[in-house]
Amino acid sequence: METIAERLKSVQTTIKQSTLKAHRPSNSVKLLAVSKTKPVSDIVQAYEVGQRLFGENYVQEGIEKIQALQDLDDIEWHFIGPLQSNKSRLVATHFDWVETIDRLKIAQRLNDQCPENKKLNICVQVNIDSDPNKAGIKVEELNEFIEAIVIMPNLCLRGLMTIPKGQQSPEQQQHSFGKMADLFNALKLKYPNIDTLSMGMSGDMVHAINNGSTMIRVGTAIFGTRNQTKESNAT
Numbered sequence: 481m482e483t484i485a486e487r488l489k490s491v492q493t494t495i496k497q498s499t500l501k502a503h504r505p506s507n508s509v510k511l512l513a514v515s516k517t518k519p520v521s522d523i524v525q526a527y528e529v530g531q532r533l534f535g536e537n538y539v540q541e542g543i544e545k546i547q548a549l550q551d552l553d554d555i556e557w558h559f560i561g562p563l564q565s566n567k568s569r570l571v572a573t574h575f576d577w578v579e580t581i582d583r584l585k586i587a588q589r590l591n592d593q594c595p596e597n598k599k600l601n602i603c604v605q606v607n608i609d610s611d612p613n614k615a616g617i618k619v620e621e622l623n624e625f626i627e628a629i630v631i632m633p634n635l636c637l638r639g640l641m642t643i644p645k646g647q648q649s650p651e652q653q654q655h656s657f658g659k660m661a662d663l664f665n666a667l668k669l670k671y672p673n674i675d676t677l678s679m680g681m682s683g684d685m686v687h688a689i690n691n692g693s694t695m696i697r698v699g700t701a702i703f704g705t706r707n708q709t710k711e712s713n714a715t
């Protein structure tokens with residue numbers, strides 16, 4: 481069995497090699513360690529070898545970990561799960577980023593509930609393959625949606641996020657990631673401050689990096705197969 485530190489190192493090597501191969505700057509891809517269903521002690525192991533960005537999918541579980549680790553105050557916490565409006569205040573209060581924005585009502589609530597002197601970083605989730613089983617804004621609706629988001633004073637638009645359809649061929653994956661890159665580059669012309677294209681997971685990070693991802697979200701390849709939790713069973 482490899483340790484978390486060893487697996488993390490191997491993911492970092494993959495990132496390094498893929499960015500090099502894609503002729504991209506070596507520091508252009510960030511690694512979000514997705515720790516959902518994993519205990520605090522796993523997060524600490526990753527932290528001890530330098531990992532600082534962590535992603536959680538379930539509100540209650542995420543907040544318990546954030547509170548348990550509040551002394552490690554240089555961790556950046558990303559919420560990457562589906563968000564119900566009755567939990568938006570908790571997320572606005574405890575997380576640094578929300579990557580799964582796809583409804584104006586939720587964005588508005590997060591904006592209104594954001595604590596004073598805090599700005600919540602957000603990514604708009606795009607349903608790039610028009611997959612009926614996936615969350616996210618339709619491509620045709622993206623521009624209008626973004627225009628409504630950017631005027632919300634307590635939210636800071638950082639970019640786009642996607643989860644492509646599962647079970648695709650490598651060619652189809654490349655195609656989906658390529659479409660995301662086009663959307664991201666077009667958006668960047670209009671909003672030069674955005675810097676995040678969050679795409680790529682354990683199984684497809686190389687293709688994602690090859691197509692311009694600036695943040696990969698990796699769970700299994702770092703922490704191993706996921707445990708079940710009460711919350712993950714419920715959703």
Ligand SMILES: *Cc1c(COP(=O)(O)O)cnc(C)c1O
Pocket residue numbers: 514516537560561643681682683697698699700701
């Ligand atoms: C669980 C999850 C990941 C990590 O997936 P792995 O395949 O375990 O790397 C990435 N992004 C989102 C949105 C997730 O829910």
